[in-house]
Amino acid sequence: MKILITGSNGLLGQKLLHTLSTNLQELIGCDLSERSLVDDVIHNYRQLDITERKPTVAAICDIAPQVIVHTAAMTEVDRCEIEKELCWRVNVTGTEHILAGAARVGAKVIFISSDYIFNGENGPYDEEAVPNPIGYYGRSKLAAENLIRGSGLDWTIIRTIVLYGYGINVRSSFVTWLLDMLRAEKVVRIVDDQWGNTTIVDDLAAGIERSVMLEKSGIFNIGGQSFKTRYKFALDIARVFDLPVEFITPITTGELRQAARRPLRSGLVIDKAERELYISFRTADEALELYKSQEQQAVRILN
Numbered sequence: 010m011k012i013l014i015t016g017s018n019g020l021l022g023q024k025l026l027h028t029l030s031t032n033l034q035e036l037i038g039c040d041l042s043e044r045s046l047v048d049d050v051i052h053n054y055r056q057l058d059i060t061e062r063k064p065t066v067a068a069i070c071d072i073a074p075q076v077i078v079h080t081a082a083m084t085e086v087d088r089c090e091i092e093k094e095l096c097w098r099v100n101v102t103g104t105e106h107i108l109a110g111a112a113r114v115g116a117k118v119i120f121i122s123s124d125y126i127f128n129g130e131n132g133p134y135d136e137e138a139v140p141n142p143i144g145y146y147g148r149s150k151l152a153a154e155n156l157i158r159g160s161g162l163d164w165t166i167i168r169t170i171v172l173y174g175y176g177i178n179v180r181s182s183f184v185t186w187l188l189d190m191l192r193a194e195k196v197v198r199i200v201d202d203q204w205g206n207t208t209i210v211d212d213l214a215a216g217i218e219r220s221v222m223l224e225k226s227g228i229f230n231i232g233g234q235s236f237k238t239r240y241k242f243a244l245d246i247a248r249v250f251d252l253p254v255e256f257i258t259p260i261t262t263g264e265l266r267q268a269a270r271r272p273l274r275s276g277l278v279i280d281k282a283e284r285e286l287y288i289s290f291r292t293a294d295e296a297l298e299l300y301k302s303q304e305q306q307a308v309r310i311l312n
């Protein structure tokens with residue numbers, strides 16, 4: 010099967026190249042930068058800015074994939090609140106261009122969405138919950154979801170939450186940021202009123218692979234097992250990585266004064282994905298142990 014991955018230099022994109030390659034798929038990655046950051050997986054790579062309609066549609070027509078996993082997005086939530094126009098251009102108009110290309114070649118589109126499409130008043134949310142975003146990033150992801158749903162193509166929407174994991178030169182996640190801070194012995198203030206689950210990228214990529222193999226369509230939530238506040242998750246991180254917990258102080262979201270509002274009681278119910286994709290997602294501790302072993306392996310290779 011020929012699979013195109015947009016945003017293939019991102020955290021999820023890199024992991025998807027590794028995960029999907031084990032099934033001998035024909036893989037093509039595309040992203041903004043000149044070259045692929047993944048050099049240990051056989052794949053073709055194209056530089057592509059999905060905000061440009063003509064090159065995007067032309068690339069898809071030329072590649073003619075059966076499946077497009079569309080991960081490319083502007084993912085920094087506060088930046089999306091400030092640079093709204095760019096956020097819309099990448100997350101919504103970019104998705105529209107992907108769909109235009111997909112329609113020309115009859116490709117299935119798998120779109121990666123977020124728990125930020127919900128207002129965080131009564132999570133965790135299942136696949137039937139009614140979205141009501143409170144920030145611009147969430148609005149852009151919901152608008153893109155609506156384009157996918159109305160496209161008339163075969164589609165899957167996979168919603169995920171607080172993603173982290175190991176990748177080369179990837180954007181800092183909550184886990185990598187916290188590890189850096191604790192290792193530098195800096196005091197961190199972590200919100201104790203934002204609830205949800207967290208997701209290691211390996212579980213998300215495995216779920217996406219299953220959805221491809223089983224030819225599933227529709228909406229699936231993918232996330233970890235453990236539902237807790239960000240502060241409690243920070244304590245887990247410190248414990249698993251043997252770092253001092255006394256540097257971690259609980260605060261409220263209001264004290265942080267972030268540009269974008271955050272859904273407070275969020276979280277994704279993952280039962281449907283576990284049941285229909287025959288997969289069991291990791292607990293927070295299991296996922297952190299996996300991340301720790303990947304980090305240690307990377308250090309061994311570097312040395």
Ligand SMILES: NC(=O)c1ccc[n+]([C@@H]2O[C@H](COP(=O)([O-])OP(=O)(O)OC[C@H]3O[C@@H](n4cnc5c(N)ncnc54)[C@H](OP(=O)(O)O)[C@@H]3O)[C@@H](O)[C@H]2O)c1
Pocket residue numbers: 015016017018019020021022039040041042057058059060079080081082083084099103121122123124168169170171172173179180
């Ligand atoms: N991270 C999370 O906590 C989280 C939670 C829920 C859902 N999601 C969704 O999951 C997906 C993957 O997230 P991720 O963490 O892997 O994101 P990521 O690491 O930021 O990767 C996204 C990739 O898309 C690229 N990109 C940005 N604008 C582009 C454009 N105009 N044309 C082509 N490529 C472009 C980025 O390039 P640059 O780095 O050069 O900008 C980056 O390589 C996203 O759709 C995100 O919305 C993420």
